[in-house]
Amino acid sequence: MSATRSIKFTETEVRRQAADLAVRDLRDPRYPGLYLRFWSDRSRGTWHLVRGKQWVPVARWPDLGAAAVIAELPALRQRLLRDPATAPVASGMATVGQLLDWYGDRMGRDRALSAKRKAGARSAIAQHLKPRLDDLSIADVNADSLDKQLMWPSQAEVSLSYLRQMFALLLTAFKQAKRLGLVVADPMAGMCFSDFTKAKIMPKASRLRAVQLPEVMQQLVHAFDDAPEKVMLALMMLAHGTRIGETRMARWSEVSVTAGEWFIPAANAKTRTEHRLPLTAQLCALLTRYRDIQQANGYEGVYLFPNRRGVCLSEGQASAVFTELGRGEWTSHDLRKVSRSTWTDLGIDGHIGEMLLNHSLGKIASTYIHTQAMAQRRAALEKWHAWLDGIGFGRIHGLTEALSEIPQIQAQAAAGKACSRHPEFVTSEDSKG
Structure with a gap:
């Protein structure tokens, strides 16, 4: 076979x-030098650019x-001309x-990424990147x-922060x-974003300030009887500074009044690290x-x-709760922001505040600080809830006092005891098995 x-x-x-075993190579007179050579199994082959006696696989x-190879042919010829020793595969x-x-499918199959991040990437690709770059040849990207x-x-249509995210996604895809x-x-x-x-x-500034919280709290007080699940979602976020995603997915098995702790699994956390939050007497009662x-x-x-199907609220359903509660004036993330800023005003240590928010502490802090500082976290939350x-x-x-039956809360917290006299209405992690 040599035809x-x-x-x-x-x-x-x-x-x-490819089905004709008598054929080894194919050429098209319209594209001099371009050949396709079939492999022995005939299901695959290699495109070559031929220069004299040299067959360069491309x-x-x-x-x-x-x-596709015809579309890439001009760029392939240019690369071969610039550097004859390099095969431009x-x-x-x-x-x-x-x-x-390809990259969108790869992200969709990555188990290490959260569903929210996957959805964000899908949206950026479908709504912005592909409509503008779909037909752009990779050879023409500069x-x-x-x-x-x-x-x-795009900068005329979306925020700069979102545009930076799209740029980073494209940058990572190419890399x-x-x-x-x-x-x-x-x-x-x-390339870097600042080039453009x-x-x-x-x-983004918070739309809630500490001076507005009394009004917000009164709104929640009045709404609790009619919509306790909606108000409770807001209160859990405000009381702990948690994110909407990790809050809406909370299970009763992760909340232990006896142990005085709310455990957030790594799979639910944005940072992919588990998070443990002390429960104060107020939260135990709530x-x-x-x-x-x-x-x-x-x-x-x-x-x-x-939700009505018995699973946790979806991201959209949880967001709708805050659309209703906030009336367009504040969002779920504003609760997290105002909690953090008010902690500072209350004199709560900045490092403890970041630990409560489950922020990444950076490489140096992660290397040298291994304590969970639970006593300090509890003291901070007790000050905040007071x-x-x-x-x-x-x-x-x-x-x-009659309901709590928990004297000397701060003394118990220092001794590692918390809310121990409350009835245990859930199965804590420690009690499993």
């Missing part, structure tokens, strides 16, 4: 020729089909759209083409494809009241915040 057959390069014709078939990715399809087709038009040998070169290597704009991205309400309504399920009591929190949790 070379001249055909018109189309994917259909190439596959038809791509694999069917990874790169006939139309191309991949099946001829356009940015193909790269984004700072100028990205500026004209993506960066400059990963290059690392795996799926593209010849990374055209974005060395010098505007500073300012942190959780007891809330669980009684759920049971009185016939709910015996596993979630603190279930402040909240002063603006009406007590009217919701209903804690009184």
Whole structure:
């Protein structure tokens, strides 16, 4: 078998020729020097650019089909001309759209990524990156083409912080494809966001301030009887500074009044690290009241915040709660922000505040600080919840001396005891098995 057959390069014709064992090489007179050589099993082959007696492999078939390799041919010839010693092996990715399809699928299958991050990436790719870059040849990707087709038009439509996220996603996609040998070169290597704009991205200001919390608390007091599950979601976030995602997915088995702790699994946390929050006397009383309400309504399920199907609230459903409660004036994240800022005003140590928020402490702090500082965290939350009591929190949790039966809370906390006299209405992690 040594025949070379001249055909018109189309994917259909190439596959038809692959079935003919008498043919080894294919060429198309319209594209001098471009050959396809079949492998022995005939299901695959290699595209070559032939210069004299030198056959330079440039791509694999069917990874790169006939139309795709023809589209890449000018760029392949230029690279070979600039550096004859380097074989410019191309991949099946001829356009940015193909790269984004590959990377979007890869992210969707990555178990290390949260569902929220996957959804955000899907949205950025489908709504912004592909509409602007779908047909852009990878060979034509440079700072100028990205500026004209993506960066400059997008900055007029989306926030700079979101545009930076899109840029980072595209940058990572190219880097990963290059690392795996799926593209010849990374055209974005060395680029940074500041190449396209010098505007500073300012942190988004909170729409809630401490002076507004008394009004918000009164709103929650009045709404609790009619919508306890909605108010409880807001109170858990305000009382602990937690994120909406990790709060809406909370299970009763992760909340122990006896141990005085709320455990957030790593899988539910944005930082992918487990988080343990002390439960104050106020929260123990509030959780007891809330669980009684759920049971009185016939709910015996596993979630603190279930939807009608019995699973936890979805991200959209939880966001809708705050659309209703906030009335367009504040969001769930504003509760987290105002908690953190008020902790500072109360004199709570900044490092303890960051630990309560489950923020990443950085490489140096993570290396040298191994304590969980639970006593300090408890003292901080007790100080914060006492402040909240002063603006009406007590009217919701209903804690009184007769109800609590927990004398000397701070002394118990220092001794590692917390809320131990409350009835245990859940199965704590420590009591399992």
